[in-house]
Amino acid sequence: MFDSTETPLDQAHSIRIIGAPFDGTVSFRPGARFGPAAIRDASDGVEVWSPLLDASLECVRYADAGDVELPMGDTGRALEMIREAADAALDAGAAPFLLGGEHLVSLPAIAAVHARHPDLLVVQLDAHADQREDYMGVKLSHACVIRRVAEFLGQERIRQIGIRSGTKEEYRLMREHGTLTTFREADLEELKVWIGRRPVYLTVDLDVFDPSCFPGTGTPEPGGIDWWTFQRFLQVLRGCRIVGLDAVELAPQLDASGCSSVLAAKAVREMLLVAACPVA
Ligand code: MN
Ligand code: MN
Numbered sequence: 001m002f003d004s005t006e007t008p009l010d011q012a013h014s015i016r017i018i019g020a021p022f023d024g025t026v027s028f029r030p031g032a033r034f035g036p037a038a039i040r041d042a043s044d045g046v047e048v049w050s051p052l053l054d055a056s057l058e059c060v061r062y063a064d065a066g067d068v069e070l071p072m073g074d075t076g077r078a079l080e081m082i083r084e085a086a087d088a089a090l091d092a093g094a095a096p097f098l099l100g101g102e103h104l105v106s107l108p109a110i111a112a113v114h115a116r117h118p119d120l121l122v123v124q125l126d127a128h129a130d131q132r133e134d135y136m137g138v139k140l141s142h143a144c145v146i147r148r149v150a151e152f153l154g155q156e157r158i159r160q161i162g163i164r165s166g167t168k169e170e171y172r173l174m175r176e177h178g179t180l181t182t183f184r185e186a187d188l189e190e191l192k193v194w195i196g197r198r199p200v201y202l203t204v205d206l207d208v209f210d211p212s213c214f215p216g217t218g219t220p221e222p223g224g225i226d227w228w229t230f231q232r233f234l235q236v237l238r239g240c241r242i243v244g245l246d247a248v249e250l251a252p253q254l255d256a257s258g259c260s261s262v263l264a265a266k267a268v269r270e271m272l273l274v275a276a277c278p279v280a
Contacts, residue, residue, distance in 0.1 A: 007063040008063065013092070014060070014061045016063050016092065016094040017062060017268075019040075019065075020070070021070060023251070024102075025140065026142060027143055030218065035099060035249070036067050039099050039250060039265050039268060040265075042261035050269065053270065068081050069081075078105075079104070080108070083112050087112050095243050095244050096245075098248070099246070103126070104140060106246050110122060110149050113199075114153060116243075120198075121158070121195060121200045121201070122153060124158065124159070125161055125204045125230075126161075126163060127164055128221065130144065132144045146158065146160065156178075161208075164221055164223045192240065199242075202244075202271065203246050207220060210225060214259075215254065215260060216259075216260025218254070245271055247264060247267055247271065250264045
């Protein structure tokens, strides 16, 4: 799928795919470092046309920069390198689209996009709050990524959807700031009104899906959404100004059937289309 419409990096493109194969801080089962390669592999079996969005990837000017070669044992340096890759995309006038990797890779990408769009909003799809102050004393952990983002963005610019796991303190924080919302139709419409014309970064932790359709992830959490709920969410978001996005936490070797990788590749297609073909 990606290869058929690939644009060289030196040609104009509106979205740049960046692989961030990092899983150095995962708290349960590692393997997200294999996510970008598995998404590209699985994308070969996915059509370029989306029936529901009535749009084709052939109309999207995107380029694939490949994977950032990350030092797995050095979280700080890995995040710096992802930031550099996101900055390079933005310098070229393209929105970065990160393929994780664990969720911590979103932190430098969101920071890079925020530097160009000071009024940025973040919409997070996830099973987990990721709002911990620290995880076993570590502040740069995928369990803390949204908390770190809130430190420079502010909680009031964040909306979290699909969350069904967290600590009592995380839930207290999210309720205090009103960051939580749902996939119910009225809430989706309200989300779209809240976004309005402001720039938005869409971060999709794929464990938002139910483990029955997406078992290939390090921290599966029962009670998640199905494909149609995700697609309805994207349909509602169509027309919003998406200036950065990511799909993270696929750990392909944890699903021997390969279906999780296919779901991830199809999710990437739909996200590309919604970000780059806002009008049918
Ligand atoms: Mn997450
Ligand atoms: Mn998660």
